[in-house]
Amino acid sequence: MVDFNDNSHRRYNILTGEWILVSPHRTKRPWQGKEEDVTVEERPSYDPKCYLCPGNERAGGHQNEDYKEPWSFVNDFAALKNDVPQAKFKSGLLKAESESGICKVVCFSPDHSLTLPVMETENIDKVIALWQKEYRELGKKTDINHVQIFENKGAVMGCSNPHPHGQIWAQRTIPQEVAKKNKQLREYWSNNGVSLLAEYLKEELQLKERIVVETEHFVALVPYWAVWPYEVMIVPKKQHKTILSLSEEERKDYAKIIKAVTIKYDNLFKTSFPYSSGIHQAPTDGQDWDCWHFHMSFYPPLLRSATVKKFMVGYEMFATPQRDITAEMAAETLRNLADTHYTKE
Amino acid sequence: MVDFNDNSHRRYNILTGEWILVSPHRTKRPWQGKEEDVTVEERPSYDPKCYLCPGNERAGGHQNEDYKEPWSFVNDFAALKNDVPQAKFKSGLLKAESESGICKVVCFSPDHSLTLPVMETENIDKVIALWQKEYRELGKKTDINHVQIFENKGAVMGCSNPHPHGQIWAQRTIPQEVAKKNKQLREYWSNNGVSLLAEYLKEELQLKERIVVETEHFVALVPYWAVWPYEVMIVPKKQHKTILSLSEEERKDYAKIIKAVTIKYDNLFKTSFPYSSGIHQAPTDGQDWDCWHFHMSFYPPLLRSATVKKFMVGYEMFATPQRDITAEMAAETLRNLADTHYTKE
Ligand SMILES: O=P(O)(O)O[C@H]1O[C@H](CO)[C@@H](O)[C@H](O)[C@H]1O
Ligand SMILES: O=P(O)(O)O[C@H]1O[C@H](CO)[C@@H](O)[C@H](O)[C@H]1O
Numbered sequence: 001m002v003d004f005n006d007n008s009h010r011r012y013n014i015l016t017g018e019w020i021l022v023s024p025h026r027t028k029r030p031w032q033g034k035e036e037d038v039t040v041e042e043r044p045s046y047d048p049k050c051y052l053c054p055g056n057e058r059a060g061g062h063q064n065e066d067y068k069e070p071w072s073f074v075n076d077f078a079a080l081k082n083d084v085p086q087a088k089f090k091s092g093l094l095k096a097e098s099e100s101g102i103c104k105v106v107c108f109s110p111d112h113s114l115t116l117p118v119m120e121t122e123n124i125d126k127v128i129a130l131w132q133k134e135y136r137e138l139g140k141k142t143d144i145n146h147v148q149i150f151e152n153k154g155a156v157m158g159c160s161n162p163h164p165h166g167q168i169w170a171q172r173t174i175p176q177e178v179a180k181k182n183k184q185l186r187e188y189w190s191n192n193g194v195s196l197l198a199e200y201l202k203e204e205l206q207l208k209e210r211i212v213v214e215t216e217h218f219v220a221l222v223p224y225w226a227v228w229p230y231e232v233m234i235v236p237k238k239q240h241k242t243i244l245s246l247s248e249e250e251r252k253d254y255a256k257i258i259k260a261v262t263i264k265y266d267n268l269f270k271t272s273f274p275y276s277s278g279i280h281q282a283p284t285d286g287q288d289w290d291c292w293h294f295h296m297s298f299y300p301p302l303l304r305s306a307t308v309k310k311f312m313v314g315y316e317m318f319a320t321p322q323r324d325i326t327a328e329m330a331a332e333t334l335r336n337l338a339d340t341h342y343t344k345e
Numbered sequence: 346m347v348d349f350n351d352n353s354h355r356r357y358n359i360l361t362g363e364w365i366l367v368s369p370h371r372t373k374r375p376w377q378g379k380e381e382d383v384t385v386e387e388r389p390s391y392d393p394k395c396y397l398c399p400g401n402e403r404a405g406g407h408q409n410e411d412y413k414e415p416w417s418f419v420n421d422f423a424a425l426k427n428d429v430p431q432a433k434f435k436s437g438l439l440k441a442e443s444e445s446g447i448c449k450v451v452c453f454s455p456d457h458s459l460t461l462p463v464m465e466t467e468n469i470d471k472v473i474a475l476w477q478k479e480y481r482e483l484g485k486k487t488d489i490n491h492v493q494i495f496e497n498k499g500a501v502m503g504c505s506n507p508h509p510h511g512q513i514w515a516q517r518t519i520p521q522e523v524a525k526k527n528k529q530l531r532e533y534w535s536n537n538g539v540s541l542l543a544e545y546l547k548e549e550l551q552l553k554e555r556i557v558v559e560t561e562h563f564v565a566l567v568p569y570w571a572v573w574p575y576e577v578m579i580v581p582k583k584q585h586k587t588i589l590s591l592s593e594e595e596r597k598d599y600a601k602i603i604k605a606v607t608i609k610y611d612n613l614f615k616t617s618f619p620y621s622s623g624i625h626q627a628p629t630d631g632q633d634w635d636c637w638h639f640h641m642s643f644y645p646p647l648l649r650s651a652t653v654k655k656f657m658v659g660y661e662m663f664a665t666p667q668r669d670i671t672a673e674m675a676a677e678t679l680r681n682l683a684d685t686h687y688t689k690e
Contacts, residue, residue, distance in 0.1 A: 002432035002443050008425055009432075010518060012440035018521055021444060023424035033505030079368035079660075079667060080353055087347035087354075092548040093541070094569050095357035098347050099366060150659035158656025160378030167659065173355060175664030176363055196438070203437040224439050278663030299662055311503025314495035314512065315424075317644055318623030319520030322424060 005326060013225035014188075014196060016180040020227050021322040024329075035307040036156055038271055043113040043162060052163035054110045070123075070130040071107045072168070078103035080171050082143065100143060101171030106130060108164040115153070115164055115272055117262035117341055124255035131168075131279070132243050132251075138170040139284030146174050146283045154274025156301060156309060166277075174283055181280060182289075189291030195239040197293035210331040213260045217253040220261045222331040227321040229303045229310050230268065230330050232261055234296040241292040242281040258296075260339065265300060267337045275300035350671060358570035359533075359541060361525040365572050366667040369674075380652040381501055383616055388458040388507060397508035399455045415468075415475040416452045417513070423448035425516050427488065445488060446516030451475060453509040460498070460509055460617055462607035462686055469600035476513075476624070477588050477596075483515040484629030491519050491628045499619025501646060501654060511622075519628055526625060527634075534636030540584040542638035555676040558605045562598040565606045567676040572666040574648045574655050575613065575675050577606055579641040586637040587626040603641075605684060610645060612682045620645035 002009075008023045051058040055066045060076030080101030088097040108127050109119060116124060131149050138147045151166035152159040174182065188196035204210055204221055212232055213220040220234045234257055240246060246254060265273035277298045282289035301309040303324065316322050338345070347354075355364045396403040400411045405421030425446030433442040453472050454464060461469060476494050483492050496511035497504040519527065533541035549555055549566055557577055558565040565579045579602055585591060591599060610618035622643045627634035646654040648669065661667050683690070 002430050004434065004441060004443070007429045007443055008445070009429075009434075009441050009443045014438050014440075019518075021424070025426075026422060026424050033503060034500040077371060079366070079371050079669075081370075084352045084354075085347050089349065089354075093359050093545045094548070095359075096349060096354050096569075098349070098352055098354045100353070146664075148660060148664045150663050152656070152659040155379040158378060158658040169660050169664065173364075177663055177665070200438045203439070224441075276659040276662050278659060280663065297663070311497070313503040314497040314621040314623060315493060315514050317621050318495050318522055318625065318642070319491075319493045319514065320522070324424075 005328070010320075011225045011327075013223075014200065015184055015223075015225075016177070017184050018180070019320060020225055021320050022326055023322060023324055024326050026324040033308075033311075036309060038306045045111045045113045047112045047163075050112055050161065050163050052105070052107050052161055052165055053112050067107065067110055070109065070127045072104050072130060072134060075103035075105050075167070080169055099172060101169060102138060102141075102144065103170075104134065104138075104168040106134070106149075106166045106168060108166065112163050115262070115266075116151075116258060117266050118343070119164070119259070121252070121255045121259050124258055125252050128243065128246075128251050128254055128258075132246075134168055135242060135281070135284075136244055138168065141170075143172050144170045145285035146171055146178060147281075148175065148178075148278060150276060150278035152276050154272065156274045157276050159274075170284075174285070178280060178283065182283065182292075185291040185293070195291065195293045197235055197295060198237075198239050201235055201237060209328050212264065212331055212334045213257055215253050215257045215260070217250045218257040220257055222327040222334070224327055226327045226330065227312075227323060228299045228301065229323060229325055230265070230298075230300050230334060231327075232298045232334070234258065234261065234298075236294065239293045241289055242294050243279065261298065263339060263341045264334050264337045265298070267342050268334065269302060269306040270342050271302075271306035273300055273302065350673070355665075356570045356672075358568075359545065360529055360568075360570075361522070362529050363525070364665060365570055366665050367671055368667060368669055369671050371669040378653075378656075381654060383651045390456045390458045392457045392508075395457055395506065395508050397450070397452050397506055397510055398457050412452065412455055415454065415472045417449050417475060417479060420448035420450050420512070425514055444517060446514060447483060447486075447489065449479065449483075449513040449515075451479070451494075451511045451513060453511065457508050460607070460611075461496075461603060462611050463688070464509070464604070466597070466600045466604050469603055470597050473588065473591075473596050473599055473603075477591075479513050480587060480626070480629075481589055483513065486515075488517050489515045490630035491516055491523060492626075493520065493523075493623060495621060495623035497621050499617065501619045502621050504619075515629075519630070523625060523628065527628065527637075530636040530638070540636065540638045542580055542640060543582075543584050546580055546582060554673050557609065557676055557679045558602055560598050560602045560605070562595045563602040565602055567672040567679070569672055571672045571675065572657075572668060573644045573646065574668060574670055575610070575643075575645050575679060576672075577643045577679070579603065579606065579643075581639065584638045586634055587639050588624065606643065608684060608686045609679050609682045610643070612687050613679065614647060614651040615687050616647075616651035618645055618647065 010019045084098045084100040135147050147170040210221045223233045275298045279296045281294035282292035303310040353368045429443045429445040480492050492515040555566045568578045620643045624641045626639035627637035648655040
């Protein structure tokens with residue numbers, strides 16, 4: 001039997017139907033490349049120059065509410081707008097169509113100094129409640145067929161403001177990554193009559209090799225087909241198509257596991273860990289999505305330390321995503337980290 | 346008619362069958378995020394500490410040849426190795442298989458101070474000749490079914506050594522991105538009996554909206570479906586499945602257009618422009634690939650200046666690639682730039 005812990009291999013992603021390349025022996029190579037800056041700045045609870053702090057003026061000229069709880073507003077520089085007229089263009093081999101939508105910003109807290117791992121669980125719970133409200137209201141609109149909730153955390157992840165916040169881009173068409181999952185989930189559902197992710201969770205809970213944190217209602221694990229070095233997926237044990245059907249108890253538990261995962265992240269390299277996270281859930285196009293099982297993924301770029309990240313470049317762009325440590329190694333490392341934030345020890 | 350220069354829309358990529366989102370109005374947003382460092386260091390022609398300079402010792406303990414021409418060697422820290430035994434693994438929903446291959450490093454020049462845009466055309470021609478040799482020899486091996494030639498240029502693109510060099514990763518399976526193109530090219534070929542890219546080139550040469558440089562045998566353009574801000578694709582006018590069938594004259598012309606494109610890149614922000622480039626060509630699996638039409642793509646991350654790049658993060662990772670300027674604007678900007686390198690004016 002070939003030892004996949006020591007030999008390059010491909011793994012299959014059941015959610016997208018794609019393969020990724022794993023080269024476990026590769027971390028042995030020396031690194032003489034780019035080192036990221038570590039920002040260890042202490043941030044104040046209120047920054048008069050921050051365009052997301054309560055009461056401040058934004059670049060667009062609007063004034064923020066004096067909010068005390070998680071708060072959302074329409075992005076002043078939205079990539080998607082809802083007043084775009086529908087049009088299709090085709091000429092020879094050129095094909096395009098207009099896209100409309102709504103982009104919102106979700107401030108997680110009025111406190112400029114916070115991040116999810118250092119927020120109180122009950123305040124993360126309020127963020128989830130706001131995500132639910134947004135998903136419900138945006139999804140109800142007839143021309144919104146998909147609602148993408150996400151967060152870019154850290155300057156390396158293109159985040160232009162350290163105030164704790166995420167975004168929501170809701171749109172008419174189904175985005176690419178979601179379309180892949182729709183297909184895979186639906187296929188499994190119609191062949192087996194059960195949720196693909198529920199079956200997968202069962203298997204992972206038996207094997208226990210890739211589990212990072214388990215709570216009463218949720219599991220956080222490094223998926224078998226993870227691309228990013230410390231990629232993590234949070235999945236509800238019960239099949240929920242979207243975040244809307246969570247009970248209050250489950251929602252609180254979801255907040256708890258988000259905090260637990262992000263604490264481990266910060267503890268890994270004793271730094272405020274950068275990542276992009278996103279929640280994939282059933283489209284809001286009114287179709288039958290009984291096959292869906294929502295999940296939240298974290299794609300963090302750091303590989304070796306607070307300053308050395310994994311670059312998804314040449315080979316990865318032109319060929320196939322490639323990772324240097326196995327999902328099992330990453331999960332073990334994360335699992336063994338402390339549950340208390342390193343700044344609070 | 347909706348003005349796509351001012352309204353968000355989706356464009357279809359004929360080569361991959363995927364869509365991308367274009368938000369032309371979005372460059373108006375202010376940028377307060379991460380700025381990259383600009384490295385304006387003058388490099389010596391020989392650096393005794395560089396592990397790619399002629400005669401030097403590499404990290405792996407090997408000594409470089411005292412090479413005078415483009416030179417290649419097997420990567421000391423290869424992600425793919427050719428002694429991996431074939432094995433397939435399947436257990437429940439987990440699926441994997443071993444992957445084997447060969448990774449090589451291609452030094453473009455013995456001169457540590459150079460980059461493609463400042464190299465002589467005849468020396469770029471020698472690089473192409475070496476790519477041909479490698480593609481031919483690697484592709485001939487029975488267990489190598491795809492040969493990916495690429496370059497990561499610049500620290501932002503994960504390049505760990507500024508010595509002018511690229512890489513080749515040759516492997517048993519067909520990588521994801523290539524598989525998509527195989528499908529699209531083959532489909533068009535069997536439906537129409539002509540090369541999809543040849544037809545596309547015809548259309549672009551008539552429209553002249555996205556052409557950046559045209560030489561006798563090649564066209565460099567910003568593809569209609571470009572993802573990266575200043576993405577460029579170099580395509581031979583005559584349908585060549587791979588770089589092997591280029592005549593000597595065509596090869597020289599290919600060198601010329603590589604130089605022309607990379608000079609424009611450097612001139613754009615008066616900096617050594619970072620990018621990942623790669624050549625997509627027919628697989629070497631012995632199948633009939635009459636549909637193939639090789640092309641070289643450049644994926645450069647810079648968006649607004651030498652220090653502000655486009656981040657492909659949250660939305661782009663979870664939903665769909667998204668760009669802020671149109672392909673037409675990018676092409677016009679590049680087209681209008683000087684043909685002489687800014688350091689040589
Ligand atoms: O092989 P290098 O130059 O050390 O490494 C670079 O290119 C590789 C191939 O695209 C990537 O996997 C690495 O993340 C990147 O840092
Ligand atoms: O919207 P922001 O935070 O200004 O911008 C950030 O997130 C967007 C959505 O993922 C990306 O398109 C941008 O490249 C990134 O810098």
